[in-house]
Amino acid sequence: MIERTVASLRLTQTSETIRVLLRDFEENASDWLWETDAERNLKHASARFAEVARRPAASIRGDFLAFIAGEDDTIRKVRKNTGDPYEPLRLKFEMQRPFRDIVVPANMDGEQRWWSLTGKPITDQAGVFIGYRGVGSDVTAMHQSRERIAYLARHDTLTDLANRTEFNNALGQLLADGSRSGAALLCLDLDQFKAINDSYGHGLGDSVLRAVAHRIRSAIRDRDIAARLGGDEFSIVLPSNNEFDATAVAERVIDRIARPFKFDGVTVEIGVSIGIALAPHDGETSEELYKNADLALYRAKDAGRGTWRLFDREMDRHLQERRSLQRDIKRALLSEQLFVEYQPFVALDTHKITGLESLVRWHHPERGIIAPDEFIEIAEQSGHIGTITAFVLAESLAVAAQLPANVSIAVNLSPLHLREAWLFDQLSGIIERSKIDPGRIEFEVTESAVLETEGRTLENLHRLRELGCRIAIDDFGTGYSSLATLRGFPFDRLKIDRSFIVDLERRENDAPIVKAIIELSRTLGLRVTAEGVETARHADILRAYQCHDGQGFLFSPPLPKRDVLEWFECDNTAHGMAPGQVGSAI
Numbered sequence: 001m002i003e004r005t006v007a008s009l010r011l012t013q014t015s016e017t018i019r020v021l022l023r024d025f026e027e028n029a030s031d032w033l034w035e036t037d038a039e040r041n042l043k044h045a046s047a048r049f050a051e052v053a054r055r056p057a058a059s060i061r062g063d064f065l066a067f068i069a070g071e072d073d074t075i076r077k078v079r080k081n082t083g084d085p086y087e088p089l090r091l092k093f094e095m096q097r098p099f100r101d102i103v104v105p106a107n108m109d110g111e112q113r114w115w116s117l118t119g120k121p122i123t124d125q126a127g128v129f130i131g132y133r134g135v136g137s138d139v140t141a142m143h144q145s146r147e148r149i150a151y152l153a154r155h156d157t158l159t160d161l162a163n164r165t166e167f168n169n170a171l172g173q174l175l176a177d178g179s180r181s182g183a184a185l186l187c188l189d190l191d192q193f194k195a196i197n198d199s200y201g202h203g204l205g206d207s208v209l210r211a212v213a214h215r216i217r218s219a220i221r222d223r224d225i226a227a228r229l230g231g232d233e234f235s236i237v238l239p240s241n242n243e244f245d246a247t248a249v250a251e252r253v254i255d256r257i258a259r260p261f262k263f264d265g266v267t268v269e270i271g272v273s274i275g276i277a278l279a280p281h282d283g284e285t286s287e288e289l290y291k292n293a294d295l296a297l298y299r300a301k302d303a304g305r306g307t308w309r310l311f312d313r314e315m316d317r318h319l320q321e322r323r324s325l326q327r328d329i330k331r332a333l334l335s336e337q338l339f340v341e342y343q344p345f346v347a348l349d350t351h352k353i354t355g356l357e358s359l360v361r362w363h364h365p366e367r368g369i370i371a372p373d374e375f376i377e378i379a380e381q382s383g384h385i386g387t388i389t390a391f392v393l394a395e396s397l398a399v400a401a402q403l404p405a406n407v408s409i410a411v412n413l414s415p416l417h418l419r420e421a422w423l424f425d426q427l428s429g430i431i432e433r434s435k436i437d438p439g440r441i442e443f444e445v446t447e448s449a450v451l452e453t454e455g456r457t458l459e460n461l462h463r464l465r466e467l468g469c470r471i472a473i474d475d476f477g478t479g480y481s482s483l484a485t486l487r488g489f490p491f492d493r494l495k496i497d498r499s500f501i502v503d504l505e506r507r508e509n510d511a512p513i514v515k516a517i518i519e520l521s522r523t524l525g526l527r528v529t530a531e532g533v534e535t536a537r538h539a540d541i542l543r544a545y546q547c548h549d550g551q552g553f554l555f556s557p558p559l560p561k562r563d564v565l566e567w568f569e570c571d572n573t574a575h576g577m578a579p580g581q582v583g584s585a586i
């Protein structure tokens, strides 16, 4: 009994001594000391602790964790998604293990602080656990700057949306979860953003991006994540692969962004196209999902912008096909799989052939004959379009050499090729070698090519024209700024797009447009050709409107070189033809 009393006295003494030493420590450090009993209840709160806790030392008692968390559990509610922030600390206490620098949120007097805690279990002389003792420090400032840095690393500074890294993480997590509800990926592309940036400057461009981000955020729900991946490229990921859900979000985003923006008196209108892919159906990995959403986006843009498209397997098949064509096109050039067909244009009053348009085809060893609509774009993208044009031009001029000198030859030029500085030397070299009068050569370009301000487009056109070649504007009426285009370059010929001609008999509205285009062109001194003349009635109407030439199936489809040559041989006196005559003669 005496022994026990002595032991306990000694213990009180030691702890008294320790406390004195520790108080001394506290006064010289920013840290403070804390102490609990075996039940995790606080005891002996020091003056420093009271200061940090913003309450009298006497009131610092009760369960330590509950004390840090504060009375209300707002902190816990706020940080719901990230789990219980006190879990690591609680585990240490339960297992009676020492711990070091565990950072926890501390709710002191309604303000959220961050404390770093270090503690060690203490035992009595008999080795029985009697509580914890440790130090704490307020690391709020450091924690906040660390959080800020982490935040910056995950967010786009301009718009405050998630950045690519954060977005990829979120998407990756959704996919990895193998979660029952899947995910939807929406890829967005702002229509005409480049134009706004170019015409109003980057300052306004940035404002537009910020405003767009704001509208995207307002159109999605809390659980959805929007990101800016760079430039004007935005993405949204939804934690569900419900198709209706995803398209509803897409609708909402399109609708919000379509409303005009106002910045310092400037009103800006911008549209957005959206491609959607659903996981795991359309892709189980981020890459696959991106690829397919992107493909759907491409389709959405094709469909006229300001709209969304869901990915489907058909698109993928189409893409595979394009890929394989892209691979094959080089071989096509080397092994002479390309060939040219010629379609005449005919003077509507005399029925004489005035020229031939050269149209390229691809005889693919496995797929048979492929139309230019299916491979010209691929050739443009893979940088082969210049070589193709050179081939078509050389072929056509070789044919022209065997035809009467009053038959001209028309070759299509791609806008992408037309931008290139080397285009003129390349083409003029071929023309020179052919010894064909440049006056017989016509180049067809579309409106969009002439509107193009990049590169050497206009310079190239002017130089070709100075050489003596003529320039025709192709597919007229399908672009947007038709009149401005006509003023922008001295064209020699205008070809009215066949979409206007096809319905000439039926659609009342097209007739006045066609009539007006013809009149306008004549006023500007242009020769006018109507494309897609398919019936005698078309030809009659066009003749009445004083259109110069017609081209179309009524006169002849595009024909191989052999047929064209033969045809001029049969009738080399007057190259006249009645409507339908050529087609039936062959």
Ligand code: C2E
Pocket (backbone or CB within 6 Å): 343, 358, 359, 360, 371, 372, 373, 376, 388, 389, 392, 412, 413, 414, 444, 474, 475, 498, 531, 532, 533, 534, 551, 552, 553, 554, 557, 558
């Ligand atoms: P385009 O310049 O508008 O060529 C006329 C297209 O209309 C040809 O299609 C021709 O077969 C078709 N066509 C002619 N008459 C009629 C008709 O009465 N009715 C209908 N429905 N269609 C008719 P094709 O040969 O498939 O060429 C498609 C497009 O491919 C051409 O359109 C042209 O933009 C492009 N293209 C063709 N060859 C070349 C080339 O060598 N270089 C470049 N850059 N593009 C080419």
Ligand code: CA
Pocket (backbone or CB within 6 Å): 357, 412, 444, 474
């Ligand atoms: Ca053409």
Ligand code: CA
Pocket (backbone or CB within 6 Å): 474, 475, 495, 497, 531
């Ligand atoms: Ca055309």
